[in-house]
Amino acid sequence: VPPPSKRVILIVDDDHDVREAVADTLIEEGYEAVALADVPAALAYLRQQPLPGLVLLDWNMTPMNGLHFMAEIAKEPAWSGLPVVLLTADAKAPDKAQAAAFAGYLKKPVRLPELFRFAAQYSQ
């Protein structure tokens, strides 16, 4: 298992424009960003690559949604400390974030100061 790479922020969103915008913005701010389109790809990444400092996770995706991702995370002890921030337009985001042990949530459309706050908190 490679050592964690805290500087990397993993973005999982099925909308190409959104994940690219978030990734581009973070890279522009000096972070390393990896943008992936679905949960299976994200799980595969986590198994093969160094553990990122932060995951930004969209909720509504197929074939697996945010909840499925969190369940997989919980099964793997190595991933136990991985902070995941929910990325959603849903008004019920705070409840969902709390219920599924997210580190926090970012309401879409994402406001840059909030994005940067999470980025600064969890990655170097």
Place this chain on the structure above:
Amino acid sequence: VAALHSEPRTRDELRDFVDTAAVGMHWVAADGTILWANPADYEPLGFAASEYVGHNIAEFHADRDVLADILRRLSRGERITDYPARLRCRDGTLKEVTITSSVLFDEQGRFLHTRCLTRMVPTAGDEHHPLGRQRAADALHLFIDNVQDYAMFLLDAGGHIETWNRGAKRIKGYEAGEIIGQHFSIFYTPEDIKASKPQRLLARAAAEMRVEDEGWRVRKDGSRFWANVVITALRDERGELYGFGKVTRDLTARRAMEDQARRLAEERAARSAAEAAEARVRFLADVGAALSASVDYDATLRKVAELVVPRLADWSTVFALDDEGVFRRRAVIVGDPAKAELAREYEQEFSPARHRAGQHLEVARTGKSVLLPVVERSLLESAAQNEEHLRVLDGLGVRSCMMVPLTSRDGVIGVLNLMRSEVGREYGAGDLVLAEEVASRAALAIENARLFREQRQIASELEAALRIRDEFLAIAGHELRTPLAAMLMQIESLQRAAGRTSEGQRLAERLAKAGAAGARLATLVDQLLDVSRIQAGSFSLDPRPMDLVALVRDVASRQSDQTPTVEIRLDADVGELTGLWDRERLDQVLTNLLSNAVKYGQGSPVEISLRRRGGEAVLEVSDRGIGISPAAQQRIFERFERAAASSDYGGIGLGLWIVRQIVEASGGRIEVRSQPGQGSTFIVSVPIGLEEEPARAAP
């Protein structure tokens, strides 16, 4: 005396013959003295020979003038034959006889004596009456005297009362002693007396033998009774009037009974007429009620035909315009279950030819009803299109027929045909009036049903169109929003990157403008999404405890970031105002009001005031800009409405409508105070929704 044989009869033989003769014989002298008589002459009168012979004949004649006439004639030498006369019996009763007589004169012409034969005139019952003549007469007297139910009495020729009976006393109230001798007009009313009715009745009785009258008469005590009166003239043998017999019945009770019976009959007739009228009204009301409940077009047509059976028709049909404008038979209703199959057959059958001809088309064309009280067989034959049609019509039975147009505002929409099958129940004018009243209600209901059907169609089409639009808006809004958000993030990120170098400043400024345009677009998309959510009813609030003062500061500072040149002043009487609200939605309300104030404020400072008033938070946003006219104030909270001309100010007129929806959904209200040219103040009041924390006691 002519004799068969020449031998003279002995004196004794002659005596025997005369004494046993069935005819009365006597001789009367010129002075009237009865010289000789046989027993048949005096015994029937009840006299003995000694009481008769030797007496003057005048003692036995009831009518003096009759006797005088007889004597005068005989003295002149006349022979009288069967001359009617009345003799007085020993008991005072009279006996009718006929007298045949002549006078025996001597050679010198002197009156020796009369040769007189007296025959009794048989009176009814005399010979046959078991009591015998005399006792029959007595019984009759007794009978008349005792009759209670009839007043029976005699008047003299002048109308004076001569006899009285028990019935007369009972009916009229007078005793015999006080009434005999009085004039009978005493029984008449003053009006009748004034009109000479008593005299006229007597005159008529005298002329016609008998007169009958009904009318009011007066009793002794002055009360009146309804009388039936028969007056019979009494004449002697020669026709001389000597009086009147009068029979009076009291019909007061009968008349009262008749009156009552008539009154009862009248009442019954009136009641049955009223019941018939009521039944008509109820029938029409039932028709109205039944039809008003019906909104389905085809069901209404059928119901119209049903309602008239059996009250007004044995069977009925309704023709109505179909979609192609053809009057088509829409319903056939038959009361007789035995004919139901025939009716079904008739209803389902449709021959275009039949529907292009027929009297119903004439009714439809003219709009005038047709009443055929009796449908002759020949008429039916000519009306039928073919043998089959005639068979059906015969089967259903057409004795009498009415065709009534169903007329709406736009003209005739149908024809109601009513038929009766049986002889004796033919239609009349009254039936037609009722049928027309039914038809007018039916036409209204049919028209309503048609309008309802059209309206329902339009409504459902409209509903579908609206649903498609809202679905489109929701999908489009959602689909627009995501790439827009990605684009805005890219722009903002680029702006930050460009701003880091001095060469990039100009680029950063332009990216900021692109971002502002994008933000405006995002706001509009959000509004569209909100509208579709509110329309679809999926708009809901998520209230949580929050501090309104902090939110106001947030929104104000964001606005200041966007429009740094406009001063925003906050005036709050509390440092913190916590309530149960949907933070995002209240943010939206404040953002909208504040951006409006800046937009229409013409650069003037914008003031925000926040107060707690009872259980409410009251937020006011004021500018000193162009203001809003009173007329516009009424409609700015409506959808797609705006106070200012769209050429001067952008926006699609949804902002304030959404604000109002949010405020009202939060249980609050929004109002505006404004004067054109002096600015506007929007006041939002929302309930705090939390129990006020009890004031903490100072330690």
